Amino acid sequence: MREKFHASLEGNIRTLAFGLPRLGPNREYKRLLEAYWQGSLPREEFLQALEDLEGLRMATYREHVDLYPAGELSLYDPMLDLAVALGVYPVEPFDLEGYYALARGKGALPLRKWFGTNYHYLVPRLPEKPRYTPRRGFFPYPVGQKTPGSAEGLPTLLGPYTLLRLAQNPPERVEDHLEALVEAYAELLEPFAGTLFLLQEPALGLDGVERDLPHLLKAYAALAKRVPLVLLSYYLPPASEVVRSLANLPLRGLGVFPVGEALPKLPPGMALVLGVVEGQGVWRTHLLALGGILPLLEGQEVWLAPKAPLFHLPWRVDEPLPKALEGRLAFAVERLQELSLLKELLTDGQGPAGHLEAATSPSRAYQAARAWYTPPPAWELHPSPPPPPRPPLEVRRQA
Template sequence: MIRTLGYGLPRLGPRREYKGLLEGFWGGSLSPQAFLQGLEELEGLRLTAYRQGVDLYPTGELSLYDPMLDLAVALGLYPVAPGDLEGYYALARGKGALPLRKWFGTNYHYLVPRLPERPHYRPQPGWFPYPVGREADSGEGLPTLMGPYTLVRLAQNPPTSPREVKAHLQALGEAYAELLRGAWGRPVLLQEPALILDGAEEDLPHLLEVYRLLGAQAPLVLLTYYLPLRPRVAEALAGLPLRGLGLVFEPGAPLPRVPAGTALVLGVVEGLSVWRTDLLPLRGALGPLVEAGQEVWLAPKAPLHHLPWGVAEPLPPELAGRLAFAGERLRELALLKGLLLGEAQGEAQAWYTPPSPWDRGLPPPPPPRPPREVRRQAQRELSLPPFPTTTIGSFPQTKELRSLRKRLHTGDLDQAAYWEKIQEAIRENIRLQEELGLDVLVHGEPERSDMVEFFAERLEGFYTTAKGFVLSYGSRVWRPPILFAPPRRREPLVLRETLFAQSLTPKPVKAILTGPITLAAWSYLPQGVGFGEAVLALAEALGEEVREVAAHGLRVVQVDEPALLEKLPLRAEDHAGYLALVGEAFSRVVGGLGPGVQVHLHLCYSDYAALRPFLETMDPDVVSLEGARQEGEFLEALAGVTCELGPGAFDVHSPLEAPVEEILARLQTYLRHLPAEGLWVNPDCGLKTRRPEEALTNLRNMVRAAQRLRERWGSS
């Protein structure tokens, strides 16, 4: 038997309905009842798309904010009653909100729960299987839930000993068993991406015990994705009495033998790439399995929420007929099923076009920067005070700025008039920062729609869609550009705006570029081109811009790499190669700069325990990083690094005010782990998502806290 399974269809919806619902509710224009009804209608739309495209699909998949937060409240980790929207969203964006981290090497941010110190869970069945979606469910879908092992591995405080792992998994098994009693005998899609991680083999005895317990409550479809399982893990799971076992399929690699009645759920089409799948070779690889009588469910290799729902716009000749987004992936699954049944031969042949050639030549990297002490001495000419204050780069993106860009793109505004308006915005941003008393200024990025899209529009080799939106977290979306040819600078990237800003003030202004790791990570890369190849090509183009910036006398350069640790390979054997890639890429961007140019690196939402070797290899002068949602102890992992650090002074993703005393207390906590001469004062991240009054209030409080800190340390 051959069936198709779709999962992860973007909860954003085809027209960003999810974003509108969340922001309408948060902004007060939607009542709780209207908000929930809107979510029900969106879930109905999603389920209709599943029913039209595939045989099997999840139900109850639409999260109120994030599936890991849903899981945390369903297990009673936080006392939020079903239906308590205020309590739920406080954990996502209020005071004491949970930290954000990147999800399995992607740009999706999940909220990181904390496990109880003693393994005890209080399940709340009202949160499963219906956070939302009760009205839309016809009883045909598979209730879905993130699995216990993924919770244990991705928590803020994962257990560190085999004994603790066993205790938590046993307690979670009992809690999950109580939740699954609400599945009414349907197969349950239990998503366990953490089974691909290092360490899963050691935890197998406890995992098998949990899955046997849960299988007694409901038929389990155990779904893994992103990477193939380790052979030992796959073989052990294959011995369980499951309804289905989900694996990433590798043609030619052996598959585990499963008992009668267990389907092999094979990830065969892409979920992280937009290029169409070559289906004909898959027919040859899967045909013998089907002929032998094995039940097979064809599925994506990753949740489809990493792709836009669809892109209904004319595409350039290089891309026309070559792309597949989330909706098209469902069609691919149906096409492949037809091929395996002896149908759709002609349609499958016409579906795929081979990739274009890629020019792989690169010049040698520039020479390394001078030693740190030489740089530190030269940078004293910046005349910065102790605890220097700055921002990460972006200022609030107002409706007026968004309207300006829209008018430019539609032709209602010419380039000269647009530049005049951008100059006005930059002039106001500089005035505001000088009034606040910030030390290192930014131009505020009023011209940038997105930190990746903006650069893609100024580099050859990229295509940016008009409405190909993907959800990053909460209601935040971005449009991943499509890299289809070697990138080249079409025009200056940041020079004009930064030079204009610097002409308005004697204080140093940062020239801010998105780094090559992040540009590659948050774009769809060419088919057949490795991540490393794309990164180095992008680094070369950025390096040309940085050297021109320095030649024009700008003294501070910031490279934004929020995806740096996001792209740290999931398996340890690949870490050394990635570290070498990062070092070469950063060298191609900033290598050759004189000692007086201060190089900043910005990071956010990462597990900083892994950061030290990257800082030592990249050797920036200053590093700003997210910290406001974490305990200050996270800095212990960076104790003794030679670069200066700016952990976040306030949380930019909360609309609430951070009072002076709160910021000061946070900075004093940082000083328990960092030397005073090495601490910068800055927000967690950019201020793009905040309203102007929110940003102004917290920046003013941040500057006052820094002034108080200077007074206490005897300097002003």
């Protein structure tokens, strides 16, 4: 029975990661940007250094996971990249002065917290009339002079609904802008027909999505006709009605993190993007305790993924650590390792302990997963009760 189950997983499980920190292993991005702004780093050297950093990011993805985005390394802010790519602001491709004028100085766009996290984004202002003029030079490679044919990875953008909901002037009727935005996105996607495209829509977890749902479904269906569309929503759980409706679209993949309710069974040809490791928390994943995902895997194509973009984490854990933290922390690179190890664990014929029969001769993946996780010390699991509250000041004075 166990062998039959795992045989059904062969070829049906892949790994997908996104949001690897653009800061780099040693904060290279910050130093490059500051040097360019100060005038000590020439423009061409700046762009080449960013290309080198992007190459490192791509190599890191490639070492550990099957699927990953291309063009994530923004010149400054992904929301600004999107606004410029759609022609919201009249900045020509590689006009760095025009681009950075929107990010700093007197004419800078306002900053706002990104979905309640410690990250911020530049808040664009939508045009009064829904007219968009796409500029392909800012998508999908805002850095450097690459052509679509030279790329690896999945082209990716923030979705139109996220742009509309997070703008300075969100429209009362999203349908007034969605039709024009779909045409603009379609023009940007034209060189990528047949290429998996990653559309990130964290705004699908906001309140009020049900009101806009019919127009969103129409927009996503139109985009799915242009490219094999993988739709991701994260940070906030969308309403169950939203999830059920998205599952009926002609998508290539669907990921909703966190899952508010049980996901519906997806139709053949649509992969379930399953968030299994943290994208914001720093503790290692107890991979052998993930047997609860097994019912979701049988008879379905599944892509194992983080629950949020990895840019919330540092690049990787630096050794040595204090003894209390040894074997317990996982940053961005460690999350990639966890995805790779979990895939191997699920397809090696044994699976997580307690949910498939225990192995008499544990596989390499099983042993590695067991060694990966260090349980927290007893004092964390059973902390001492808090001290009783102090009496009011008046009572203490009378004592």
